[in-house]
Amino acid sequence: MGNYDDLLTEEVKDYAKEIGAALVGIAGADILNESLDEYFRPEDVLPGCKSLVVMSLHIPDGALEIMRRGKAAYSYNLFGYAYLNRELDYIIYRMSCFLEERGYATTPIPARGTAYGAPKKGYGMISFRHTAVAAGLASFGLSGIALTKEFGSRQRFAAVPTTAPLHPAEKLIDQAEVCDGCLECISHCPAGALSLNPPHECRMGDKVFRFARSYYDKCIHASRGLSTKAWPGAAFNPKIDVPYSENPSAGKLYDQLWRERDEGIRLSENSEATYGATLCGRCMAFCSAGHEAMKRRLRDDQKETGHTDNLVIQNDGSLKPLQPEPKALGKKLLGLS
Numbered sequence: 001m002g003n004y005d006d007l008l009t010e011e012v013k014d015y016a017k018e019i020g021a022a023l024v025g026i027a028g029a030d031i032l033n034e035s036l037d038e039y040f041r042p043e044d045v046l047p048g049c050k051s052l053v054v055m056s057l058h059i060p061d062g063a064l065e066i067m068r069r070g071k072a073a074y075s076y077n078l079f080g081y082a083y084l085n086r087e088l089d090y091i092i093y094r095m096s097c098f099l100e101e102r103g104y105a106t107t108p109i110p111a112r113g114t115a116y117g118a119p120k121k122g123y124g125m126i127s128f129r130h131t132a133v134a135a136g137l138a139s140f141g142l143s144g145i146a147l148t149k150e151f152g153s154r155q156r157f158a159a160v161p162t163t164a165p166l167h168p169a170e171k172l173i174d175q176a177e178v179c180d181g182c183l184e185c186i187s188h189c190p191a192g193a194l195s196l197n198p199p200h201e202c203r204m205g206d207k208v209f210r211f212a213r214s215y216y217d218k219c220i221h222a223s224r225g226l227s228t229k230a231w232p233g234a235a236f237n238p239k240i241d242v243p244y245s246e247n248p249s250a251g252k253l254y255d256q257l258w259r260e261r262d263e264g265i266r267l268s269e270n271s272e273a274t275y276g277a278t279l280c281g282r283c284m285a286f287c288s289a290g291h292e293a294m295k296r297r298l299r300d301d302q303k304e305t306g307h308t309d310n311l312v313i314q315n316d317g318s319l320k321p322l323q324p325e326p327k328a329l330g331k332k333l334l335g336l337s
Protein backbone atom coordinates (compact mmCIF):
# COMPACT_ATOMS: atom_id res chain seq x y z
CA MET A 1 0.00 0.00 0.00
CA GLY A 2 1.27 3.45 -0.82
CA ASN A 3 1.66 6.44 1.43
CA TYR A 4 -1.41 8.50 0.57
CA ASP A 5 -2.72 11.86 1.72
CA ASP A 6 -6.27 10.86 2.63
CA LEU A 7 -7.23 14.31 3.88
CA LEU A 8 -6.21 15.95 0.60
CA THR A 9 -7.99 13.17 -1.30
CA GLU A 10 -11.26 14.05 0.45
CA GLU A 11 -10.69 17.77 -0.13
CA VAL A 12 -10.07 17.14 -3.84
CA LYS A 13 -13.26 15.06 -4.14
CA ASP A 14 -15.33 17.68 -2.33
CA TYR A 15 -13.88 20.43 -4.49
CA ALA A 16 -14.64 18.46 -7.68
CA LYS A 17 -18.31 18.29 -6.65
CA GLU A 18 -18.27 21.96 -5.75
CA ILE A 19 -17.11 22.95 -9.24
CA GLY A 20 -19.77 20.78 -10.85
CA ALA A 21 -18.34 17.31 -11.49
CA ALA A 22 -21.09 14.68 -11.64
CA LEU A 23 -18.64 11.92 -10.72
CA VAL A 24 -15.13 12.06 -9.30
CA GLY A 25 -12.56 9.39 -8.57
CA ILE A 26 -8.81 8.95 -8.23
CA ALA A 27 -6.72 6.80 -10.54
CA GLY A 28 -3.26 5.64 -9.51
CA ALA A 29 -0.58 6.61 -12.05
CA ASP A 30 1.08 3.19 -11.74
CA ILE A 31 -1.59 1.04 -13.34
CA LEU A 32 -2.01 3.54 -16.17
CA ASN A 33 1.76 3.69 -16.75
CA GLU A 34 1.61 -0.08 -17.26
CA SER A 35 -1.55 -0.08 -19.36
CA LEU A 36 -1.04 2.82 -21.79
CA ASP A 37 1.49 3.15 -24.62
CA GLU A 38 4.75 5.04 -24.19
CA TYR A 39 4.37 8.81 -24.80
CA PHE A 40 0.72 8.64 -23.68
CA ARG A 41 1.32 7.51 -20.09
CA PRO A 42 0.92 9.71 -17.00
CA GLU A 43 4.69 9.64 -16.42
CA ASP A 44 5.23 10.97 -19.97
CA VAL A 45 3.00 14.00 -19.47
CA LEU A 46 4.05 14.69 -15.88
CA PRO A 47 7.32 13.37 -14.46
CA GLY A 48 6.71 12.10 -10.93
CA CYS A 49 2.95 11.81 -11.53
CA LYS A 50 1.39 9.84 -8.67
CA SER A 51 -2.31 10.08 -9.31
CA LEU A 52 -4.99 11.48 -11.61
CA VAL A 53 -8.16 13.26 -10.55
CA VAL A 54 -10.84 11.88 -12.88
CA MET A 55 -14.08 13.82 -13.27
CA SER A 56 -17.14 13.47 -15.47
CA LEU A 57 -20.06 15.55 -16.61
CA HIS A 58 -23.38 13.93 -17.38
CA ILE A 59 -24.89 14.43 -20.82
CA PRO A 60 -28.56 15.26 -20.18
CA ASP A 61 -30.61 12.24 -21.22
CA GLY A 62 -33.01 14.44 -23.17
CA ALA A 63 -30.20 15.60 -25.46
CA LEU A 64 -29.60 12.02 -26.59
CA GLU A 65 -33.22 10.89 -26.55
CA ILE A 66 -34.36 13.64 -28.94
CA MET A 67 -31.53 12.61 -31.27
CA ARG A 68 -32.52 8.92 -31.10
CA ARG A 69 -35.95 10.01 -32.28
CA GLY A 70 -34.33 11.64 -35.32
CA LYS A 71 -35.75 15.06 -34.56
CA ALA A 72 -32.65 17.07 -33.67
CA ALA A 73 -28.94 16.54 -33.16
CA TYR A 74 -28.56 20.14 -32.04
CA SER A 75 -29.12 19.44 -28.32
CA TYR A 76 -26.57 16.63 -28.26
CA ASN A 77 -24.02 18.54 -30.29
CA LEU A 78 -24.06 21.34 -27.78
CA PHE A 79 -24.89 19.73 -24.43
CA GLY A 80 -23.18 16.42 -25.22
CA TYR A 81 -20.17 17.85 -26.97
CA ALA A 82 -19.27 21.48 -27.69
CA TYR A 83 -20.60 23.20 -24.57
CA LEU A 84 -19.94 20.20 -22.34
CA ASN A 85 -16.29 20.26 -23.37
CA ARG A 86 -16.11 23.87 -22.22
CA GLU A 87 -17.56 22.91 -18.85
CA LEU A 88 -15.02 20.09 -18.65
CA ASP A 89 -12.22 22.50 -19.51
CA TYR A 90 -13.49 24.72 -16.69
CA ILE A 91 -13.33 21.94 -14.09
CA ILE A 92 -9.93 20.77 -15.39
CA TYR A 93 -8.60 24.32 -15.07
CA ARG A 94 -10.05 24.79 -11.56
CA MET A 95 -8.76 21.44 -10.29
CA SER A 96 -5.34 22.11 -11.76
CA CYS A 97 -5.18 25.48 -9.94
CA PHE A 98 -6.49 23.90 -6.70
CA LEU A 99 -3.62 21.40 -6.67
CA GLU A 100 -0.93 23.82 -7.85
CA GLU A 101 -1.96 26.29 -5.11
CA ARG A 102 -1.24 23.50 -2.61
CA GLY A 103 2.26 23.03 -4.00
CA TYR A 104 1.74 20.05 -6.30
CA ALA A 105 2.52 19.85 -10.02
CA THR A 106 -0.22 19.11 -12.58
CA THR A 107 -0.70 18.93 -16.35
CA PRO A 108 -4.11 20.23 -17.41
CA ILE A 109 -5.27 18.34 -20.52
CA PRO A 110 -8.07 19.80 -22.66
CA ALA A 111 -11.34 17.88 -22.79
CA ARG A 112 -11.32 17.32 -26.52
CA GLY A 113 -8.92 16.74 -29.36
CA THR A 114 -5.47 15.33 -29.77
CA ALA A 115 -2.16 17.13 -29.38
CA TYR A 116 -0.49 18.46 -32.53
CA GLY A 117 2.78 16.61 -33.08
CA ALA A 118 1.83 13.43 -31.19
CA PRO A 119 3.44 10.33 -32.72
CA LYS A 120 0.17 8.37 -33.06
CA LYS A 121 -3.01 9.39 -34.83
CA GLY A 122 -6.15 9.37 -32.70
CA TYR A 123 -4.42 9.35 -29.35
CA GLY A 124 -5.15 12.00 -26.73
CA MET A 125 -2.35 13.12 -24.41
CA ILE A 126 -3.91 10.68 -21.93
CA SER A 127 -6.91 8.48 -22.73
CA PHE A 128 -9.68 9.65 -20.41
CA ARG A 129 -11.65 6.42 -20.86
CA HIS A 130 -8.73 4.50 -19.42
CA THR A 131 -8.41 6.95 -16.53
CA ALA A 132 -12.13 6.58 -15.75
CA VAL A 133 -11.74 2.80 -15.62
CA ALA A 134 -8.59 3.06 -13.49
CA ALA A 135 -10.42 5.40 -11.09
CA GLY A 136 -13.08 2.74 -10.52
CA LEU A 137 -15.75 5.06 -11.92
CA ALA A 138 -16.47 3.15 -15.13
CA SER A 139 -15.75 0.06 -17.15
CA PHE A 140 -15.37 -0.35 -20.92
CA GLY A 141 -18.56 -1.17 -22.80
CA LEU A 142 -18.08 -3.39 -25.85
CA SER A 143 -18.38 -0.13 -27.80
CA GLY A 144 -15.15 1.08 -26.20
CA ILE A 145 -17.08 3.87 -24.49
CA ALA A 146 -16.54 4.06 -20.72
CA LEU A 147 -19.85 3.18 -19.04
CA THR A 148 -20.82 4.02 -15.47
CA LYS A 149 -23.53 2.56 -13.27
CA GLU A 150 -24.93 6.07 -12.77
CA PHE A 151 -25.20 7.25 -16.41
CA GLY A 152 -24.33 4.31 -18.67
CA SER A 153 -22.69 5.77 -21.78
CA ARG A 154 -24.01 9.28 -21.18
CA GLN A 155 -21.09 11.30 -19.92
CA ARG A 156 -17.80 12.86 -20.93
CA PHE A 157 -14.63 12.54 -18.87
CA ALA A 158 -11.56 14.56 -17.99
CA ALA A 159 -8.50 13.80 -15.88
CA VAL A 160 -5.88 15.95 -14.19
CA PRO A 161 -2.53 14.19 -13.64
CA THR A 162 -0.77 15.38 -10.49
CA THR A 163 2.23 14.66 -8.28
CA ALA A 164 -0.10 14.76 -5.24
CA PRO A 165 -0.21 11.38 -3.45
CA LEU A 166 -3.98 10.96 -3.64
CA HIS A 167 -5.61 7.70 -2.56
CA PRO A 168 -6.54 5.75 -5.69
CA ALA A 169 -9.54 3.47 -6.22
CA GLU A 170 -8.83 0.01 -4.95
CA LYS A 171 -11.33 -1.87 -7.08
CA LEU A 172 -11.96 -1.73 -10.82
CA ILE A 173 -15.41 -2.40 -12.25
CA ASP A 174 -15.96 -5.52 -14.39
CA GLN A 175 -17.34 -4.95 -17.88
CA ALA A 176 -20.35 -7.19 -17.25
CA GLU A 177 -21.42 -4.92 -14.38
CA VAL A 178 -22.21 -2.10 -16.82
CA CYS A 179 -22.55 -3.65 -20.29
CA ASP A 180 -25.07 -6.38 -21.16
CA GLY A 181 -23.60 -7.38 -24.53
CA CYS A 182 -26.60 -6.25 -26.61
CA LEU A 183 -24.27 -4.90 -29.35
CA GLU A 184 -26.69 -2.09 -30.29
CA CYS A 185 -23.61 0.18 -30.34
CA ILE A 186 -21.95 -1.87 -33.09
CA SER A 187 -25.08 -2.52 -35.14
CA HIS A 188 -26.02 1.17 -35.16
CA CYS A 189 -22.58 2.40 -36.26
CA PRO A 190 -23.25 3.78 -39.76
CA ALA A 191 -19.59 3.73 -40.77
CA GLY A 192 -18.52 0.21 -39.85
CA ALA A 193 -16.01 1.96 -37.60
CA LEU A 194 -16.31 -0.50 -34.70
CA SER A 195 -15.07 -4.07 -35.01
CA LEU A 196 -15.08 -6.94 -32.53
CA ASN A 197 -13.34 -9.23 -34.99
CA PRO A 198 -11.04 -9.52 -33.12
CA PRO A 199 -11.72 -7.26 -30.15
CA HIS A 200 -9.13 -4.85 -28.75
CA GLU A 201 -7.68 -6.15 -25.48
CA CYS A 202 -6.65 -3.81 -22.72
CA ARG A 203 -4.95 -4.98 -19.53
CA MET A 204 -5.27 -2.89 -16.42
CA GLY A 205 -4.47 -3.94 -12.87
CA ASP A 206 -5.48 -7.58 -12.61
CA LYS A 207 -8.19 -7.31 -15.27
CA VAL A 208 -8.46 -7.73 -19.04
CA PHE A 209 -11.05 -5.64 -20.85
CA ARG A 210 -12.25 -6.45 -24.38
CA PHE A 211 -13.94 -3.95 -26.64
CA ALA A 212 -14.33 -2.89 -30.26
CA ARG A 213 -11.38 -1.66 -32.28
CA SER A 214 -12.26 1.74 -33.60
CA TYR A 215 -11.26 2.92 -37.07
CA TYR A 216 -10.48 6.58 -36.68
CA ASP A 217 -10.94 7.71 -40.32
CA LYS A 218 -14.24 5.87 -40.75
CA CYS A 219 -15.67 7.41 -37.60
CA ILE A 220 -14.49 10.90 -38.51
CA HIS A 221 -16.08 10.57 -41.95
CA ALA A 222 -19.52 9.88 -40.49
CA SER A 223 -19.26 12.01 -37.41
CA ARG A 224 -18.27 15.16 -39.25
CA GLY A 225 -21.30 15.17 -41.49
CA LEU A 226 -19.70 13.70 -44.62
CA SER A 227 -22.01 10.70 -44.97
CA THR A 228 -25.69 10.37 -45.80
CA LYS A 229 -25.60 7.05 -43.90
CA ALA A 230 -25.05 8.81 -40.57
CA TRP A 231 -28.65 9.19 -39.44
CA PRO A 232 -30.95 7.69 -42.14
CA GLY A 233 -34.57 8.77 -41.70
CA ALA A 234 -33.64 11.65 -39.38
CA ALA A 235 -34.42 15.27 -40.14
CA PHE A 236 -30.78 16.20 -39.62
CA ASN A 237 -29.22 13.49 -41.80
CA PRO A 238 -26.62 15.04 -44.17
CA LYS A 239 -27.94 15.38 -47.71
CA ILE A 240 -24.61 15.16 -49.52
CA ASP A 241 -22.41 12.07 -49.52
CA VAL A 242 -18.73 12.99 -49.72
CA PRO A 243 -16.74 9.95 -50.97
CA TYR A 244 -14.77 8.19 -48.25
CA SER A 245 -11.04 7.86 -48.78
CA GLU A 246 -8.66 5.58 -46.84
CA ASN A 247 -6.15 7.53 -44.74
CA PRO A 248 -7.08 11.00 -45.98
CA SER A 249 -4.43 13.62 -45.47
CA ALA A 250 -5.20 16.27 -42.90
CA GLY A 251 -5.41 18.81 -45.74
CA LYS A 252 -7.94 16.73 -47.64
CA LEU A 253 -10.05 16.28 -44.53
CA TYR A 254 -9.99 19.99 -43.87
CA ASP A 255 -11.15 20.70 -47.42
CA GLN A 256 -13.96 18.19 -47.10
CA LEU A 257 -15.04 19.65 -43.82
CA TRP A 258 -15.26 23.18 -45.03
CA ARG A 259 -16.19 22.93 -48.69
CA GLU A 260 -17.61 19.62 -49.83
CA ARG A 261 -20.26 19.07 -47.16
CA ASP A 262 -23.95 19.75 -47.32
CA GLU A 263 -24.36 23.54 -47.32
CA GLY A 264 -27.08 23.27 -44.68
CA ILE A 265 -24.61 21.69 -42.30
CA ARG A 266 -22.11 24.49 -42.77
CA LEU A 267 -24.80 27.09 -42.20
CA SER A 268 -26.02 25.35 -39.06
CA GLU A 269 -22.59 25.64 -37.48
CA ASN A 270 -21.34 28.76 -35.85
CA SER A 271 -18.18 30.30 -34.56
CA GLU A 272 -18.48 28.38 -31.30
CA ALA A 273 -17.90 25.15 -33.25
CA THR A 274 -21.18 23.50 -32.38
CA TYR A 275 -20.98 21.13 -35.34
CA GLY A 276 -24.59 22.05 -35.92
CA ALA A 277 -25.62 19.12 -38.05
CA THR A 278 -24.20 15.91 -36.75
CA LEU A 279 -21.55 14.42 -34.58
CA CYS A 280 -22.98 10.97 -35.16
CA GLY A 281 -22.66 9.67 -31.59
CA ARG A 282 -24.91 6.72 -32.42
CA CYS A 283 -22.78 4.23 -30.49
CA MET A 284 -23.38 6.38 -27.42
CA ALA A 285 -27.03 7.24 -28.17
CA PHE A 286 -28.21 3.67 -28.82
CA CYS A 287 -26.32 2.13 -25.90
CA SER A 288 -28.83 0.27 -23.74
CA ALA A 289 -26.82 1.01 -20.61
CA GLY A 290 -27.49 4.75 -21.10
CA HIS A 291 -31.23 4.35 -21.60
CA GLU A 292 -31.54 1.93 -18.66
CA ALA A 293 -29.56 4.26 -16.37
CA MET A 294 -31.93 7.08 -17.31
CA LYS A 295 -34.94 4.95 -16.37
CA ARG A 296 -33.37 3.98 -13.03
CA ARG A 297 -32.78 7.61 -12.11
CA LEU A 298 -36.32 8.79 -12.84
CA ARG A 299 -38.63 9.28 -9.85
CA ASP A 300 -41.17 6.49 -9.39
CA ASP A 301 -44.04 8.69 -10.58
CA GLN A 302 -42.08 9.61 -13.74
CA LYS A 303 -41.21 6.11 -14.95
CA GLU A 304 -43.89 6.13 -17.66
CA THR A 305 -43.27 9.65 -18.91
CA GLY A 306 -40.82 11.46 -21.12
CA HIS A 307 -38.55 9.30 -23.22
CA THR A 308 -39.07 5.95 -21.49
CA ASP A 309 -41.03 4.49 -24.45
CA ASN A 310 -37.61 3.88 -26.08
CA LEU A 311 -38.79 5.06 -29.52
CA VAL A 312 -36.02 5.40 -32.08
CA ILE A 313 -35.91 6.58 -35.68
CA GLN A 314 -36.11 3.99 -38.46
CA ASN A 315 -34.53 4.36 -41.91
CA ASP A 316 -37.93 5.26 -43.42
CA GLY A 317 -38.45 8.06 -40.89
CA SER A 318 -40.96 6.18 -38.73
CA LEU A 319 -40.51 5.54 -34.99
CA LYS A 320 -40.36 2.11 -33.35
CA PRO A 321 -39.37 1.04 -29.84
CA LEU A 322 -35.86 -0.36 -29.50
CA GLN A 323 -35.92 -3.83 -27.94
CA PRO A 324 -32.32 -4.73 -27.15
CA GLU A 325 -31.36 -8.26 -26.14
CA PRO A 326 -27.93 -9.54 -25.09
CA LYS A 327 -26.27 -11.28 -28.08
CA ALA A 328 -24.26 -14.53 -28.00
CA LEU A 329 -21.02 -12.80 -29.09
CA GLY A 330 -21.54 -10.01 -26.57
CA LYS A 331 -22.11 -12.45 -23.72
CA LYS A 332 -19.08 -14.51 -24.73
CA LEU A 333 -16.79 -11.46 -24.77
CA LEU A 334 -18.08 -10.38 -21.36
CA GLY A 335 -17.49 -13.86 -19.94
CA LEU A 336 -21.22 -14.39 -19.39
CA SER A 337 -21.46 -17.62 -21.41
Ligand code: B12
Nearest residue numbers: 111122123124127128143144145146156157213214219281
Ligand atom coordinates in the same frame (compact mmCIF):
# COMPACT_ATOMS: atom_id res chain seq x y z
C1 B12 B 1 -9.17 10.24 -30.63
C2 B12 B 1 -10.54 10.11 -30.01
C3 B12 B 1 -11.54 9.50 -30.77
C4 B12 B 1 -11.22 8.71 -32.02
C5 B12 B 1 -10.61 7.36 -31.61
C6 B12 B 1 -11.32 6.78 -30.40
C7 B12 B 1 -10.61 5.66 -29.67
N1 B12 B 1 -11.28 4.56 -29.54
O1 B12 B 1 -9.50 5.77 -29.16
C8 B12 B 1 -12.61 8.61 -32.71
C9 B12 B 1 -12.74 9.69 -33.76
C10 B12 B 1 -12.91 7.24 -33.37
C11 B12 B 1 -13.53 8.90 -31.54
C12 B12 B 1 -14.85 8.61 -31.56
C13 B12 B 1 -15.70 8.83 -30.49
N2 B12 B 1 -15.43 9.51 -29.37
CO1 B12 B 1 -13.68 10.11 -28.91
N3 B12 B 1 -12.02 10.67 -28.26
C14 B12 B 1 -10.82 10.60 -28.72
C15 B12 B 1 -9.82 11.18 -27.71
C16 B12 B 1 -9.49 12.62 -28.11
C17 B12 B 1 -8.54 10.35 -27.52
C18 B12 B 1 -8.75 8.83 -27.33
C19 B12 B 1 -7.44 8.07 -27.21
O2 B12 B 1 -6.49 8.57 -26.64
N4 B12 B 1 -7.36 6.87 -27.80
C20 B12 B 1 -6.14 6.10 -27.95
C21 B12 B 1 -6.04 4.74 -27.24
C22 B12 B 1 -5.65 4.90 -25.81
O3 B12 B 1 -7.16 3.97 -27.41
P1 B12 B 1 -7.17 2.39 -27.22
O4 B12 B 1 -8.45 2.13 -26.53
O5 B12 B 1 -5.93 1.83 -26.60
O6 B12 B 1 -7.13 1.76 -28.68
C23 B12 B 1 -8.10 2.05 -29.64
C24 B12 B 1 -7.47 2.39 -30.96
O7 B12 B 1 -6.08 2.35 -30.88
C25 B12 B 1 -8.04 1.38 -31.93
N5 B12 B 1 -7.18 0.27 -32.32
C26 B12 B 1 -6.35 -0.45 -31.58
N6 B12 B 1 -5.81 -1.41 -32.31
C27 B12 B 1 -6.32 -1.29 -33.55
C28 B12 B 1 -6.11 -2.04 -34.71
C29 B12 B 1 -6.79 -1.68 -35.87
C30 B12 B 1 -6.59 -2.49 -37.11
C31 B12 B 1 -7.66 -0.56 -35.87
C32 B12 B 1 -8.37 -0.13 -37.08
C33 B12 B 1 -7.89 0.16 -34.70
C34 B12 B 1 -7.20 -0.21 -33.57
O8 B12 B 1 -9.14 0.78 -31.30
C35 B12 B 1 -8.89 0.77 -29.91
C36 B12 B 1 -10.16 0.68 -29.17
O9 B12 B 1 -11.00 1.82 -29.33
C37 B12 B 1 -10.67 11.14 -26.39
C38 B12 B 1 -10.31 12.25 -25.38
C39 B12 B 1 -9.23 11.76 -24.48
N7 B12 B 1 -8.19 12.53 -24.29
O10 B12 B 1 -9.30 10.65 -23.96
C40 B12 B 1 -12.11 11.21 -26.90
C41 B12 B 1 -13.18 10.36 -26.20
C42 B12 B 1 -12.69 8.93 -26.07
N8 B12 B 1 -14.26 10.36 -27.17
C43 B12 B 1 -15.41 10.36 -26.64
C44 B12 B 1 -16.63 10.20 -27.36
C45 B12 B 1 -17.90 10.48 -26.61
C46 B12 B 1 -16.59 9.76 -28.68
C47 B12 B 1 -17.76 9.43 -29.58
C48 B12 B 1 -19.04 8.90 -28.95
C49 B12 B 1 -18.03 10.59 -30.54
C50 B12 B 1 -18.95 11.65 -30.06
N9 B12 B 1 -20.11 11.68 -30.61
O11 B12 B 1 -18.62 12.43 -29.19
C51 B12 B 1 -17.09 8.34 -30.47
C52 B12 B 1 -17.11 6.96 -29.79
C53 B12 B 1 -16.33 5.94 -30.60
C54 B12 B 1 -16.04 4.66 -29.85
N10 B12 B 1 -17.02 3.79 -29.72
O12 B12 B 1 -14.92 4.47 -29.34
C55 B12 B 1 -15.36 10.49 -25.12
C56 B12 B 1 -15.75 9.18 -24.45
C57 B12 B 1 -16.59 9.39 -23.19
C58 B12 B 1 -16.97 8.06 -22.59
N11 B12 B 1 -18.09 8.04 -21.90
O13 B12 B 1 -16.26 7.08 -22.70
C59 B12 B 1 -13.85 10.92 -24.90
C60 B12 B 1 -13.18 10.34 -23.65
C61 B12 B 1 -13.83 12.47 -24.84
C62 B12 B 1 -14.24 13.01 -23.47
N12 B12 B 1 -13.61 14.09 -23.03
O14 B12 B 1 -15.12 12.52 -22.79
N13 B12 B 1 -12.86 9.46 -30.50
Ligand code: SF4
Nearest residue numbers: 189219280281282283
Ligand atom coordinates in the same frame (compact mmCIF):
# COMPACT_ATOMS: atom_id res chain seq x y z
S1 SF4 C 1 -19.59 8.02 -33.43
FE1 SF4 C 1 -20.81 7.08 -35.09
S2 SF4 C 1 -19.32 6.54 -36.71
FE2 SF4 C 1 -18.15 6.92 -34.81
S3 SF4 C 1 -17.93 4.88 -33.89
FE3 SF4 C 1 -19.77 5.83 -32.96
S4 SF4 C 1 -21.47 5.12 -34.25
FE4 SF4 C 1 -19.59 4.74 -35.40
Ligand code: SF4
Nearest residue numbers: 141179182183185287
Ligand atom coordinates in the same frame (compact mmCIF):
# COMPACT_ATOMS: atom_id res chain seq x y z
S1 SF4 D 1 -24.87 -0.91 -26.61
FE1 SF4 D 1 -24.99 -2.81 -25.40
S2 SF4 D 1 -23.08 -3.92 -25.93
FE2 SF4 D 1 -22.80 -1.80 -26.60
S3 SF4 D 1 -21.73 -0.85 -24.90
FE3 SF4 D 1 -23.92 -0.44 -24.61
S4 SF4 D 1 -24.68 -2.09 -23.29
FE4 SF4 D 1 -22.65 -2.72 -24.09
